Amino acid sequence: MINGTPLVEAERLSKSYETQTGPIQALDQVDLAVHAGEFVALVGPTGSGKTTLLSLLAGLEPADTGVVTLLGQRLGDLDDDGLADLRLRAVGMIYQSYNLFSGFTVRQNVRLPLQLMTRRPPFDATQRTNQLLADFGLPDLAERYPAELSGGQQQLAAIARALAANPPLILADEPTANVDTGMSRQIVSRLRALADNGEHGVLLATHDLRMASQADRVLAMRDGRIVKETVLQPGRSGREVLAELA
Ligand SMILES: Nc1ncnc2c1ncn2[C@@H]1O[C@H](COP(=O)(O)OP(=O)(O)O)[C@@H](O)[C@H]1O
Numbered sequence: 719m720i721n722g723t724p725l726v727e728a729e730r731l732s733k734s735y736e737t738q739t740g741p742i743q744a745l746d747q748v749d750l751a752v753h754a755g756e757f758v759a760l761v762g763p764t765g766s767g768k769t770t771l772l773s774l775l776a777g778l779e780p781a782d783t784g785v786v787t788l789l790g791q792r793l794g795d796l797d798d799d800g801l802a803d804l805r806l807r808a809v810g811m812i813y814q815s816y817n818l819f820s821g822f823t824v825r826q827n828v829r830l831p832l833q834l835m836t837r838r839p840p841f842d843a844t845q846r847t848n849q850l851l852a853d854f855g856l857p858d859l860a861e862r863y864p865a866e867l868s869g870g871q872q873q874l875a876a877i878a879r880a881l882a883a884n885p886p887l888i889l890a891d892e893p894t895a896n897v898d899t900g901m902s903r904q905i906v907s908r909l910r911a912l913a914d915n916g917e918h919g920v921l922l923a924t925h926d927l928r929m930a931s932q933a934d935r936v937l938a939m940r941d942g943r944i945v946k947e948t949v950l951q952p953g954r955s956g957r958e959v960l961a962e963l964a
Pocket residue numbers: 735736737742743744762763764765766767768769770771
């Protein structure tokens with residue numbers, strides 16, 4: 719179910735990068751909105767602009783032109799501190815390569831966003847961390863370091879960390895690329911459940927159409943543009959959905 723105003727909105731978003739061989743248009747006039755309660759997948763070949771789009775939506779890089787509005791605030795209007803604060807409250811990022819801090823235990827990684835919050839979070843950090851570790855099946859691994867976990871376990875810890883400050887928007891960049899099929903399914907069904915509880919909106923960049931087929935909407939990117947949008951009706955067979963996406 720879709721709730722209220724968008725969590726994040728992009729309007730005519732463009733970004734180019736300078737390279738040795740000249741400028742590359744990584745994003746070209748992209749429009750997009752993600753609401754709470756929605757699970758949106760972003761598919762497209764390598765180099766089509768998925769990572770660039772997620773990083774602009776998260777305020778990690780500035781756009782060349784266009785506007786990103788995150789929780790009602792235009793990113794271009796914020797100074798560095800304002801942007802950092804909004805990003806922490808608004809966005810949970812999940813990466814292909816987990817990006818856990820190798821010198822921190824699982825528990826310390828999951829707790830980190832709560833320690834970075836400048837405003838007091840509306841929950842007890844220790845309780846919140848324990849709850850997330852339990853939810854993600856990690857209590858027995860909590861005192862280990864990331865290198866002592868499997869890829870899938872690291873990704874579960876990374877998702878728990880992304881959720882720690884309870885950000886409404888979850889941006890996941892190919893989170894299942896380095897984990898086995900069973901774990902991929904578990905990760906995607908957890909993302910699906912976050913959207914279904916109505917509080918979160920999820921944007922998942924993926925190569926894998928089977929993962930994308932769990933979404934409410936699938937946006938296909940090519941050469942920095944969204945070239946196709948497919949709305950998926952629940953209750954269809956996986957085969958039908960995949961045929962529609964192909
Ligand atoms: N920091 C960068 N410097 C130069 N080119 C970049 C940079 N980041 C991305 N690109 C280029 O922008 C395009 C889009 O890349 P990206 O957003 O990573 O696509 P995707 O995530 O879909 O693989 C590609 O041509 C890529 O080479």
